[in-house]
Amino acid sequence: MTINPHPDNQASNSQEMLLEQLKAVVGPAGYRTVEDIDERSYKDPMGARAEKPVLLLRPASTEEVSSIMRLCHAADQPVAPQGGMTGLVSAAAPLTGEIALSFERMRAIEDVDRFSSTMTVQSGVPLQAIQEAAEEQGLLFPLDLGARGSCTIGGNLSTNAGGNRVIRYGMTRDLVVGLEAVLADGTIINGLHKLRKNNTGYDLKQLFIGSEGTLGLITRAVLKLSPKPSSQRVAMCAVDNFDKVAELLVTMQTELGGNLSAFEVIWQNTYQLVDRHVPHATVPLPDSSAFYVLIESMGSDEESDQELFLNALSHASENGLIGDVVIGDSAVKIKSLWTVRDAAAEVHSGVGYMQTFDVSLAISEMAYFGEEVERRLRAEWPDAILGLFGHIGDGNVHIIVRVGPETRKLHQQIDAIVYGLIQEIGGSVSAEHGIGLMKKDYLSYSKSEQEINLMRLLKQSMDPKGILNPGRVF
Numbered sequence: 001m002t003i004n005p006h007p008d009n010q011a012s013n014s015q016e017m018l019l020e021q022l023k024a025v026v027g028p029a030g031y032r033t034v035e036d037i038d039e040r041s042y043k044d045p046m047g048a049r050a051e052k053p054v055l056l057l058r059p060a061s062t063e064e065v066s067s068i069m070r071l072c073h074a075a076d077q078p079v080a081p082q083g084g085m086t087g088l089v090s091a092a093a094p095l096t097g098e099i100a101l102s103f104e105r106m107r108a109i110e111d112v113d114r115f116s117s118t119m120t121v122q123s124g125v126p127l128q129a130i131q132e133a134a135e136e137q138g139l140l141f142p143l144d145l146g147a148r149g150s151c152t153i154g155g156n157l158s159t160n161a162g163g164n165r166v167i168r169y170g171m172t173r174d175l176v177v178g179l180e181a182v183l184a185d186g187t188i189i190n191g192l193h194k195l196r197k198n199n200t201g202y203d204l205k206q207l208f209i210g211s212e213g214t215l216g217l218i219t220r221a222v223l224k225l226s227p228k229p230s231s232q233r234v235a236m237c238a239v240d241n242f243d244k245v246a247e248l249l250v251t252m253q254t255e256l257g258g259n260l261s262a263f264e265v266i267w268q269n270t271y272q273l274v275d276r277h278v279p280h281a282t283v284p285l286p287d288s289s290a291f292y293v294l295i296e297s298m299g300s301d302e303e304s305d306q307e308l309f310l311n312a313l314s315h316a317s318e319n320g321l322i323g324d325v326v327i328g329d330s331a332v333k334i335k336s337l338w339t340v341r342d343a344a345a346e347v348h349s350g351v352g353y354m355q356t357f358d359v360s361l362a363i364s365e366m367a368y369f370g371e372e373v374e375r376r377l378r379a380e381w382p383d384a385i386l387g388l389f390g391h392i393g394d395g396n397v398h399i400i401v402r403v404g405p406e407t408r409k410l411h412q413q414i415d416a417i418v419y420g421l422i423q424e425i426g427g428s429v430s431a432e433h434g435i436g437l438m439k440k441d442y443l444s445y446s447k448s449e450q451e452i453n454l455m456r457l458l459k460q461s462m463d464p465k466g467i468l469n470p471g472r473v474f
């Protein structure tokens with residue numbers, strides 16, 4: 001008797017075969033099968049999605065990543081790359097049928113070069129390990145964000161992460177000299193050099209930075225380091241209105257010059273939420289001002305930096321830009337001021353689930369935006385809890401919103417209000433978090449049809465089968 005195999009069986013046989021081939025590429029330590037994949041490798045921290053992938057691959061080298069992609073390309077198998085799983089736009093958690101590819105075993109710091117001020121790393125290295133390795137050599141890797149302990153440089157690169165010191169050092173994209181990536185078909189693009197000046201046609205590394213794993217998989221990078229500042233001063237100032245905040249920014253940029261390393265603003269609504277709901281943060285000033293500005297200066301001469309900083313603050317005070325000021329002149333005080341700023345992102349732990357936004361807009365629109373977004377949200381939900389804060393030196397605002405216990409269910413209505421306003425004033429629906437799945441419906445609010453068409457054309461030519469992080473971004 002002969003049995004005709006059912007077509008479905010054929011399909012599952014060929015997937016079975018692919019899985020076996022992939023396991024052979026990475027060896028026993030290089031994969032996890034469904035039953036022992038840890039929740040953190042598939043649960044989306046931003047939503048309810050928790051889809052176990054058929055296989056979690058953990059390659060140990062660029063060559064293994066390349067072999068994996070060659071096989072997946074031949075089999076039309078979609079792949080979801082992942083770093084530390086700390087992203088905020090639902091990009092990394094696998095979707096149905098995807099294989100997850102983690103860089104957790106590619107965590108070598110290969111080289112720190114003091115003469116070219118660069119560090120060569122594999123993409124699974126946690127951000128904090130990079131910061132510490134730079135510091136050991138008297139250097140600074142200036143990218144810094146709350147998730148530093150668990151996020152990886154590969155994730156930072158693929159989302160072009162921002163953070164607190166962009167005003168001085170730029171986004172992740174500005175901190176890269178060379179890059180190595182693997183294309184959808186397994187081709188290795190080796191741009192791993194230390195040349196700061198390299199005008200040889202297209203800057204290919206930028207295709208992989210910020211494209212959220214949709215054009216290629218970043219495997220290694222040469223990062224740009226800076227001299228480690230030896231002085232640090234922080235002040236928190238109370239300010240009456242946003243016009244003064246904007247003037248204060250100009251004053252600090254002019255007077256502190258290159259020493260200005262952070263200009264963070266907390267709106268009164270957020271300041272009060274921090275005071276009430278984040279017990280480990282102690283607000284240093286009364287909560288009656290409209291804005292609180294955290295200013296940081298970092299330089300290389302303790303004495304003259306101190307003088308520069310205090311002079312800038314007293315000029316701002318003489319010109320009526322600031323009211324009360326608290327100066328952090330010791331490590332402990334500096335830390336406690338930063339804790340207040342960081343606590344703005346932790347308010348939800350006391351309040352309950354809050355929808356969070358990451359947008360950017362012109363400083364000149366910022367005062368209007370803050371008032372108008374509140375007005376429009378309250379028109380729908382009079383008791384809404386909301387707060388604004390952000391990296392105002394970069395035009396980047398975060399908004400946290402809770403309209404009640406139903407906030408998560410109502411997210412599309414809340415999105416429509418916030419992103420609708422952003423579109424009206426020509427801002428960006430994503431400043432530093434990316435698009436992922438969460439914002440793709442709103443991509444056209446900030447990118448023209450022609451721009452999106454060009455993005456599609458790039459995607460089609462670099463990943464014709466659409467197997468790299470499919471459905472993310474667009």
Ligand code: ZN
Pocket residue numbers: 162163391398432
């Ligand atoms: Zn931020």
